[in-house]
Amino acid sequence: MFLVGLTGGIASGKSTVTKIFREDLNCACIDADIIARKVVEPGKPAYKKIRSEFGDEILLMDGKLNRDKLGSIIFHDAEKRQKLNAIVHPAIKKQMLWEICLYFLKGYQFVILDIPLLFETKQMLPYISFSIVVFCHEDQQLQRLMERNKLSEEDARARMRAQLSLSEKCSLCTYTIDNTGSKELTRQNVLQVHSKLCASKKHLFI
Ligand code: ATP
Numbered sequence: 001m002f003l004v005g006l007t008g009g010i011a012s013g014k015s016t017v018t019k020i021f022r023e024d025l026n027c028a029c030i031d032a033d034i035i036a037r038k039v040v041e042p043g044k045p046a047y048k049k050i051r052s053e054f055g056d057e058i059l060l061m062d063g064k065l066n067r068d069k070l071g072s073i074i075f076h077d078a079e080k081r082q083k084l085n086a087i088v089h090p091a092i093k094k095q096m097l098w099e100i101c102l103y104f105l106k107g108y109q110f111v112i113l114d115i116p117l118l119f120e121t122k123q124m125l126p127y128i129s130f131s132i133v134v135f136c137h138e139d140q141q142l143q144r145l146m147e148r149n150k151l152s153e154e155d156a157r158a159r160m161r162a163q164l165s166l167s168e169k170c171s172l173c174t175y176t177i178d179n180t181g182s183k184e185l186t187r188q189n190v191l192q193v194h195s196k197l198c199a200s201k202k203h204l205f206i
Contacts (some may be wrong), residue, residue, distance in 0.1 A: 002110045003100065003127050004197060007118035008134035009166040010159050011145035013179035013186065017134045018114045020190045028103040030096060032115040032203070039091040040065050046091040053083055075162070085121070093123050110197060119164055119172050130200070131173040132193060135166045136180045 006021075006029075008014045021027040039046045042063050050058070050065065058073070060066045074081035096113065103111045115124055120133065136144070138160075145156045170176050175193045179186045 001104050001108075002129040002200070003124075004110055004112045005118045005124060005128040005131040006112050006114045006134065007116060007131065007169060007173075008179075009141055009163060009169065010076065010116070011148060012136050012141050012166060013134045013144075013177075014114050014116065016130075016179065016183060016186065017177055018112065019188055020187050020200070021112050021194065024187065025190070025194050027106040028106075028111045030099050030103075030111060030113050032092060032096065032113065035092050036088065037067075044091070046087050050084065050126060051088045053087065054080075069088055070189045089123055096124070097127075110200075117163065119169055122147050130175065130197065131174045132177055133166070133169045133173040134168055134179050136178075138166065140180060141166070 005069070006014060008017075015031075018029050018031065022029040038044075040050060041047060046067065050070075054070065058066050058070050070084070074084050100111050102112075110129075112132075113124060113128070115121075117129075118124065140185060141160065142153065142156055145151060145159065146153060149156070151159070175196065177186065177189045177193055179189075
């Protein structure tokens with residue numbers, strides 16, 4: 001049993017690659033963004049802590065967190081970002097470890113964790129045997145991000161700057177997946193990394 005961390009830059013193709021691992025190769029995959037949304041649903045302990053820290057002005061009419069508003073608050077305020085992270089990161093880690101255990105009980109050899117900030121937050125690094133970085137060229141990343149999120153060039157660049165650069169991430173990982181070509185080419189690249197993972201000696205993740 002072992003864990004694989006999958007990361008990359010914003011809009012570099014992590015979800016595209018995770019989809020191939022999950023749907024074409026039947027791999028067990030966990031998406032940190034989905035877990036991050038799950039742990040702050042109304043009633044969850046992290047939701048209550050965020051509400052008491054940031055006040056009701058960060059809620060939508062239906063009581064759910066206004067993620068855009070919260071995102072813009074912490075984007076401009078490092079102290080508040082730290083406070084939010086201190087609430088959310090442990091909750092994400094706990095939920096993630098629980099879901100990992102469920103996959104191992106089902107008999108999967110490895111579980112892939114799609115974690116956008118794997119190298120920045122370092123939360124899950126101690127548990128990971130291999131890491132994968134999905135990369136494309138910076139101008140492709142910018143274009144794909146602007147198109148998908150309907151952002152101006154300035155806003156897209158600001159979001160890209162908030163993370164480690166793709167080249168730094170590539171220098172830290174075990175495997176890279178080239179997503180500079182068509183999605184079909186990326187699929188071929190994913191198959192190659194998948195073969196290497198399947199041939200890996202088994203590691204205990206703790
Ligand atoms: P985020 O960091 O925001 O979670 P991501 O790294 O998961 O993004 P994707 O959502 O997979 O990135 O891809 C970003 C956008 O680029 C999507 O609209 C996707 O369809 C497109 N895209 C991904 N790979 C390719 C490719 N090889 N060719 C063309 N478009 C692509």
